Amino acid sequence: MKVLTASLALVGRLALGFPLLWAGWEKLRAFDWWFEKFGQMELVPEASAGVVATAFPGLELVVGLALVLGFWTRAATWLTFGLYALFAAVIAWLLLSGQAAACGCFGPDSDLIVDGAALGLRLIAAAAALALLGLPNSRFSIDALLRVIVPR
DSSP: OHHHHHHHHHHHHHHHHHHHHHHHHHHHHHHHHHHHHHHTOOOOOOHHHHHHHHHHHHHHHHHHHHHHHSSSSHHHHHHHHHHHHHHHHHHHHHTTTTTTTTTTOOOTTTTOOOOOHHHHHHHHHHHHHHHHSSOOSSSHHHHHHHHHSOOO
C-alpha cells in the first residue's frame, strides 16, 4: 500500500507541477508578449501590473519545480493549490467581464481559450492539490532523500 500511495503522490506532483513549469517557461520565453497580455487583462491596478507580471512566471517556475522534485513538498502543494485556485478565479472574472479570448497561460503560441472547460480544469487541479495534501510524503522526492541523509 505504501508503494501505491507513494506512486500516486508522485503522479499527482508531476501532473500538477509540469503545467506550472511549462506555463512559467513560456511566459519568460515571450516575456514582452506576456507583459503586454497581462496588462490588457486589467486584473490588478495599473501601478502594480508590472510587478505582478514580472514576478508571476518566476513563481510558477519555482513552485512547479519544487512540486515536481518533491522539495518542500507540503509548502509547494499549498502554493500549487493557491495558484490553481487563483487561475480559476481569474478565468471566472474574465468570463464574467466578457473577455473570453486566448488566456495566455502557455505563451503566445497557445490557443487555449478562456471558457467553462478551462475554468473546470483549474478547479479540478485545485481540488487535486488538496487531495495531494492528504497523501503521505512520497519516497520519490528530495524531501525523502534529505530525511535519509539527515535523519531527524
